[in-house]
Amino acid sequence: MRHEQSLPTRLDLREIPAEERRLRVLSTFGHLHxxxxxxxxxxxxxxxxxxxxxxxxxxxxxxxxLEEGPQIWRICIRKMLQPLAAGCDRGARQGRTS
Structure with a gap:
């Protein structure tokens, strides 16, 4: 069965205690298809x-x-269908897309 792309998952880190943010992001990302x-x-x-x-x-x-301050930063993280080949993710590492 093929997974159909769902609506984006939204996570407002301003509403999550600082000590819980990293775990919440990792957990949420881990559950993405x-x-x-x-x-x-x-x-x-x-x-x-x-x-x-x-x-x-x-x-x-x-x-x-998607937005870089000064008061709000919005970031779109897309889970890849297949991992990028080594060297092809340089833009993603620097926060840029092709």
């Missing part, structure tokens, strides 16, 4: 979360800033 997206909203840049995902799921996602 390939091709699904996670839309994060945060009150500041989320580089530590991006590095955490890179450590846990290298080349398994894209990371795109």
């Amino acid at each position: 390939p091709g699904d997206t996670l839309l994060l909203t945060h009150s500041h840049p989320s580089n530590p979360l991006r590095y955490l995902l890179l450590a846990e799921a290298p080349r398994a996602f894209t990371w795109q800033y």
Whole structure:
């Protein structure tokens, strides 16, 4: 059975206690199906979360800033259908898309 892409999962990190954010992002990302997206909203840049995902799921996602402050940061994280080949994720690592 083929998975149909669902609506983006939204997670507003401003509403989650700081000590719970990393686990919540990892758990939410882990439950996404390939091709699904996670839309994060945060009150500041989320580089530590991006590095955490890179450590846990290298080349398994894209990371795109939709809005970059100064008061709100919105990030679209898409779980890849297949992991990117080594070297092809440089833009995702830097928060850019092709």
